[in-house]
Amino acid sequence: MTPLLEVSGLSRRFGGLQAVRELSLSMARDEVLGLIGPNGAGKTTAFNLLSGFLAPDHGQIRFDGRSIVGLSPHAICHLGLCRTFQIVRPFPRLSVLDNVRVGALSRRPRMEDARHRAREVIEQVGLGGKMDHPAGGLTLAERKRLELARALATEPRLLLLDEVMAGLNPTEIEAIVALVKRINASGVAILLIEHNMRAVMSLSHRIAVLNFGEKIVEGEPTAVANHPRVIEAYLGEEYVHAPSR
């Protein structure tokens, strides 16, 4: 079976900085792939490349067997790859329902159908009580759910989540983790950038680690967590040989 996502040799530089270097990944249909690495490792740049917001210098991205390099973000969304933003971007003056409806309209051009689908998705993410609330007035945790709902409404097969746990307290994080698990269980593959290690370990089937734009390690969560190169990347060389707890 063809992988849902196949990335090979993806590279992008900005002036003197090589932000992403020869990145190669692949993802199966239902899996959750965690993408971790220190700040500045190139994770969000990778997301921008995958979702069409940036063009790669070279490399290939295949989504469901089809090359998506050079396609615009909206075209890529229509193919089934949808991304969220690290700093959430709700439509502040629109209601929660209208926000999510924009996402739904991409699949359901008729306003009533889109509205119906939007309501469903909003209930799914647990924002049902805030349907007509202006998005600008939501709490951060609620905005994250909104961002998720909007993306879900586009009926993606692959969802790119960019630090969706950032800024949330432990209770909120637990709730979002549960939500992401439910989403994945419903058949959506997820590529997840995350700094919260517990969340990543709990959610991911596999983890890939980036450092200085390169993938340094990839594998099962526990194997990755104990990998010396990962420890070196995050904590520095001295810790590689520190006794584990």
Place this chain on the structure above:
Amino acid sequence: MKWLGAAALAVLLALPAVLSSYAVTVFIFIFFYAFLGQAWNIVGGYAGQLSAGHAAFVGVGAYAAALLSAQVGLTPWIGMLVGGVLAAALGTVVGYLGFRFGLRGFYFVLLTVAFAEVCRIVALNTDAVGGALGYYITFTGNPRQFQFQDNRVYYYVALGLMLVATAVVAAIERRRFGAYLIAIREDESACEALGVNTFRYKMLAMVVSSFLTGVGGTFYAFYLFSLQPNAVFGIPLSVEIVIRPIVGGAGTVLGPILGSFILSPLAEASRVYFGQGGWSGVHLIAYGILLIAVVLFLPQGAYPALRRLWARPAAR
């Protein structure tokens, strides 16, 4: 709300029977500028792309229809469509350049102003269309030539135009097109990520808006009978177009109409009381102050504020 609208419409339809010719003229301007403002509303209010050069489209439509009527004998009833199409062509160019090259905010405003000014200067220097002296249409009063003896017919035509534009905007608002435009105004990048082809929808808004504005140009030509490049392409006209939706409520269906009902009488009153000559700029000072006040205190315009006031007692 519906019965209120119907009642208002009935009143407007009946008014000419009781109004003086002067009052009818005032209403004609209210309706006409509301029409232009409504057309602008599509791209400036809903899509959030501030154009300060919409006069260019009025001018193109006006000159096109006038020239076709005088040189070729084409009735302006068809000429207005031609004018609209030509204006839409210009709109396509401006929109394409602006949106393809990623011009937003201040840069886009400048682009639209630059295009309008270029049109103005070209018209000023082209003797074939009258140059600086302007282009004049002979009055024949022939309805086939979009000219009417009775002021009141113009009243109904202007009212009709305003209603058509409003219907177009209402239709847009109800559909996906409108929902997308509003979202684009809020955050373009987020829209792209959600599958919205922002370029296509902005272009569509620009084309519809400029087409309607061009049609309005024909009315302008055959109501005023003289086309002066400085008047018909100039910044003052663009200001008149923009200020009504802004004050009344950009991105709402009734905003431009409300704005016109507020501003046209204001302009007329200041013109009457302060006379001509050096004082003719007074109404523009009022415009400036109103614009500032709206931005500071009522950024969404008068209509949304009124709607909130209306809703509050009902909600309790």
Place this chain on the structure above:
Amino acid sequence: MLNGLLFGGVYSLMAVGLTLIFGVMRVVNFAHGDMMVWGMYLAWLLAIRAGIDPYVGFVGCAAVLFVVGLIVQRVLVDRIVDAPHEMQILLMLGVALVLENAALVAFGPDPQRVRSLLRAATFWLGPVFVDVARLVTFVLAMALTLALYLFLQRTDLGRTMRAAADNAYGALVIGTDVRRVYAAAFGIGAACVGAAGALVSPILPFQPTGGLSLSVASFNIVIIGGMGSLPGAFLGGLLVSVAESLGAVFLSPSMKELVSFSLLIVILLFRPAGLFGRTTV
């Protein structure tokens, strides 16, 4: 052509004022040209009522415009610094409308000129014919620009302004009174253009409705030189002035305007960041 270069001093001063405001506050002053027109009329008033030559009176004009800028900023602009760009544009358009038409009401629509003692003085510098008035204008404009440069480099307030221009948030974090900096920047920007207006008043005729073309000229220069870049505005001013004077030799005044706007369109499309400027608006 030399006269074109000399006139460039004024262009530079205008542009520097505009770019300072944008650089520090990220606000585009649409009323820039209209403020300059007021500078011209104030110089005219000083000359007519008090007999003060504009080459002396420009100081007064700059001072008055400084206060005007301060007031506009404190009362109006300050409230919308964080608002969406459209709101800022509309606000400044409103200010422009008020300024332009207040001038129209106050002074009438006819073009004016100011008589200066230096008006008729000219001399030959080698093979070139120099207009003393323009020369003095140039020297004074350069002096003011230099003074501004020194102010930004050497004084505390100036350095704070540059810091705020680079990173407003960071400046806030370290306790800068950003509002004071903004007010000063706007005031200085207005003062620049007020002085520029006064210095130009003996050379060119002016009228209230000239505000727009002056604004557009300023935008042209600032965009070429780079929004927010002072050296860019400075050089841009000289460049554009020379180009214009060359153009004037070959083209009629009307065509000159056409070229000016066409140039603006081209620049907007291809180099909105300008020669030195930042890429983000």
